[in-house]
Amino acid sequence: xxxxxxxxxxxxxxxxxxxxxxxxxxxxxxxxxxxxxxxxxxxxxxxxxxxxxxxxxxxxxxxxxxxxxxxxxxxxxxxxxxxxxxxxxxxxxxxxxxxxxxxxxxxxxxxxxxxxxxxxxxxxxxxxxxxxxxxxxxxxxxxxxxxxxxxxxxxxxxxxxxxxxxxxxxxxxxxxxxxxxxxxxxxxxxxxxxxxxxxxxxxxxxxxxxxxxxxxxxxxxxxxxxxxxxxxxxxxxxxxxxxxxxxxxxxxxxxxxxxxxxxxxxxxxxxxxxxxxxxxxxxxxxxxxxxxxxxxxxxxxxxxxxxxxxxxxxxx
Amino acid sequence: xxxxxxxxxxxxxxxxxxxxxxxxxxxxxxxxxxxxxxxxxxxxxxxxxxxxxxxxxxxxxxxxxxxxxxxxxxxxxxxxxxxxxxxxxxxxxxxxxxxxxxxxxxxxxxxxxxxxxxxxxxxxxxxxxxxxxxxxxxxxxxxxxxxxxxxxxxxxxxxxxxxxxxxxxxxxxxxxxxxxxxxxxxxxxxxxxxxxxxxxxxxxxxxxxxxxxxxxxxxxxxxxxxxxxxxxxxxxxxxxxxxxxxxxxxxxxxxxxxxxxxxxxxxx
Numbered sequence: 397x398x399x400x401x402x403x404x405x406x407x408x409x410x411x412x413x414x415x416x417x418x419x420x421x422x423x424x425x426x427x428x429x430x431x432x433x434x435x436x437x438x439x440x441x442x443x444x445x446x447x448x449x450x451x452x453x454x455x456x457x458x459x460x461x462x463x464x465x466x467x468x469x470x471x472x473x474x475x476x477x478x479x480x481x482x483x484x485x486x487x488x489x490x491x492x493x494x495x496x497x498x499x500x501x502x503x504x505x506x507x508x509x510x511x512x513x514x515x516x517x518x519x520x521x522x523x524x525x526x527x528x529x530x531x532x533x534x535x536x537x538x539x540x541x542x543x544x545x546x547x548x549x550x551x552x553x554x555x556x557x558x559x560x561x562x563x564x565x566x567x568x569x570x571x572x573x574x575x576x577x578x579x580x581x582x583x584x585x586x587x588x589x590x591x592x593x594x595x596x597x598x599x600x601x602x603x604x605x606x607x608x609x610x611x612x613x614x615x616x617x618x619x620x621x622x623x624x625x626x627x628x629x630x631x632x633x634x635x636x637x638x639x640x641x642x643x644x645x646x647x648x649x650x651x652x653x654x655x656x657x658x659x660x661x662x663x664x665x666x667x668x669x670x671x672x673x674x675x676x677x678x679x680x681x682x683x684x685x686x687x688x689x690x691x692x693x694x695x696x697x698x699x700x701x702x703x704x705x706x707x708x709x710x711x712x
Numbered sequence: 713x714x715x716x717x718x719x720x721x722x723x724x725x726x727x728x729x730x731x732x733x734x735x736x737x738x739x740x741x742x743x744x745x746x747x748x749x750x751x752x753x754x755x756x757x758x759x760x761x762x763x764x765x766x767x768x769x770x771x772x773x774x775x776x777x778x779x780x781x782x783x784x785x786x787x788x789x790x791x792x793x794x795x796x797x798x799x800x801x802x803x804x805x806x807x808x809x810x811x812x813x814x815x816x817x818x819x820x821x822x823x824x825x826x827x828x829x830x831x832x833x834x835x836x837x838x839x840x841x842x843x844x845x846x847x848x849x850x851x852x853x854x855x856x857x858x859x860x861x862x863x864x865x866x867x868x869x870x871x872x873x874x875x876x877x878x879x880x881x882x883x884x885x886x887x888x889x890x891x892x893x894x895x896x897x898x899x900x901x902x903x904x905x906x907x908x909x910x911x912x913x914x915x916x917x918x919x920x921x922x923x924x925x926x927x928x929x930x931x932x933x934x935x936x937x938x939x940x941x942x943x944x945x946x947x948x949x950x951x952x953x954x955x956x957x958x959x960x961x962x963x964x965x966x967x968x969x970x971x972x973x974x975x976x977x978x979x980x
Binding site for chain 1: 763784785786787789790794795797801802803804805806813814815817818819820821822825826828829830831832833834874875877878
C-alpha cells in the first residue's frame with residue numbers, strides 16, 4: 397500500500413511536470429505559487445494532526461523568502477539550489493529557536509504565541525530600511541546549475557524546480573508519517589500524560605514537528621520569492637498565516653496529495669474571485685471555506701474515504 | 713531480597729498543607745504491596761512522587777541504588793518505573809491494537825527521537841511485544857474496538873498493558889479496580905496480578921477495596937494524614953486497631969475480605 401502510494405505520487409508529479417509544457421503562462425505562474433505555498437501547508441498538516449494550529453507560520457515563510465532576497469542583494473550568489481538550501485537552513489534554525497518556547501504551549505496559547513512571533517518579524521521588516529521597509533524589494537533572478545534563463549524557458553524550469561522540491565518534501569513527509577515518531581500524532585493530541593509516562597517528552601516531539609514544519613515553510617517562502625521576484629513584509633503578516641490555515645482546512649490533514657491540490661484550488665478560486673469581484677473577492681473565499689467545513693469537514697483529503705464509504709467499497 | 717526501591721524521609725507540602733511526611737520504607741524485588749488509606753491520606757501523592765509527577769519537598773527516592781528524586785516522569789519511566797492511572801489514560805480514538813502499538817512506538821522513540829522520525833513503524837520486534845501484551849491481558853477480542861468504547865475493566869487492562877511496554881521492573885497502579893463492577897473486580901485483579909507475576913514485576917497498588925488488598929497484597933502500607941501508620945503483611949496491617957478505626961472504618965470490609973481474614977485466623 398505504501399509503495400503503491402509512493403508510485404502513484406511519483407507518477408502524478410511526472411504527469412504534472414510533463415503537462416507544464418502545454419500550460420498557459422498564467423496557469424503555470426499560478427501553479428508555481430500554489431506549489432510553493434503547498435509546502436507550508438504540508439508543515440501545517442504535520443502540526444494539525446497533533447492538534448496544533450499555528451497562526452504565525454508566515455514567520456518561516458517570510459524568513460525563507462527574505463533569505464533568498466538578501467542573498468541576491470548582498471552577495472554574488474545566484475544559484476537557485478543554494479538559495480533554497482540556505483533558506484531551509486535558516487528557517488529550520490529559527491524554528492528550532494522559536495520552538496524552544498512554542499513547544500511548551502498548546503491550544504489557543506500555541507496559536508497566538510506563534511502569531512505574536514510572526515508579527516514581531518513583520519514589525520522588524522516594516523521598520524528596517526535595509527530590509528526594504530514596507531515596500532520590500534526586488535529579488536534577483538536565480539541561475540539554475542550555472543545557467544541564467546529567460547522568458548518561457550525560465551518559467552518552465554522554475555516550475556520544474558519548484559515541483560522537484562515539492563516531490564522531495566512529499567517523500568520526506570510521507571516517510572515521517574510512516575515513522576515511529578510520526579505515528580504518534582493522535583496520541584499527542586489525545587493523551588499527553590500517557591506519553592510522558594511511557595517515557596518520552598511530548599514537548600520534544602512537538603519541537604521536532606515545529607522544526608520540520610518551519611523548514612518546509614522556509615523552503616516554500618524561498619520558492620515563492622524566486623517565482624514572484626519580490627518580497628515584502630506582508631509575507632510575514634497574520635493574514636498570510638491565515639491563508640495557509642485556510643488551505644489546510646480545505647485540504648484536510650488526511651493526505652499529502654490534498655495539500656497540493658488544496659493549495660492549487662485555493663489560488664485558482666482566489667484568482668477567479670479577484671477577477672469577478674475585485675473589491676469583495678473575500679466573500680467567495682469565505683463561502684468556499686464555509687461549504688468545506690459544512691460538507692467536507694475532513695477536507696479534500698477525505699474525498700476518497702467518504703466516496704468509498706458512500707459507494708460501500710471497503711478501504712484497503 | 714534486596715530493595716529495588718528505597719524511600720527516605722519523603723515529604724510533600726502544598727503551601728501550608730502537608731500532603732506527605734516522613735515516609736521511609738524499602739521495597740524488595742517482586743513484592744506486591746497494597747497501599748490503603750482514606751481519601752486525602754497521601755496515597756496518590758506518594759505514587760506521584762515516586763513516578764516523578766510531583767517533586768518531593770524533602771527526602772530521597774532510590775531506585776536500584778540510583779537517586780531518582782525530582783527526576784521528570786519520563787526519565788523515571790525510562791529507568792524502569794511505570795504506572796497506570798485511576799482513570800485509564802489510553803488514546804480514546806485509537807483501537808486497542810493501535811493503542812498498544814503506539815505504546816511500543818513510544819518505547820522505541822525513547823532512545824533517539826531523530827532516528828525514530830525515519831524508522832518505519834511497521835517492523836517485527838514492535839509487533840512481537842504488542843502481541844505478547846495483548847495475549848497476557850486477554851485483549852485479543854477487543855483488538856479492533858476503539859478504546860473509548862471499551863468496558864471500564866478492559867480499558868484498565870489496556871492502560872496497564874501499555875504501562876508494561878519496555879518491561880519496567882516496578883509498576884505502580886493507582887486504584888486498578890475503581891469504576892469496575894463488583895462481579896468483575898476479582899477477575900480483573902487476578903488477570904493483572906498473574907500477568908505481573910509472570911513478568912516478575914514489583915507492584916505497588918493503591919486500593920480502597922480491602923477484599924482486593926487482603927487477597928493480592930503480600931504487604932500493606934496504611935496511609936493516614938500523609939504518613940505510613942502501619943506497614944506489614946495484610947494479616948498484621950489490616951488487623952491493626954488504628955488501621956481498623958481510621959481506614960477500614962471508612963471503607964468497610966466486605967464479605968469476601970472477611971472471608972480472607974477469617975481464613976487467615978484474624979476474624980472469628
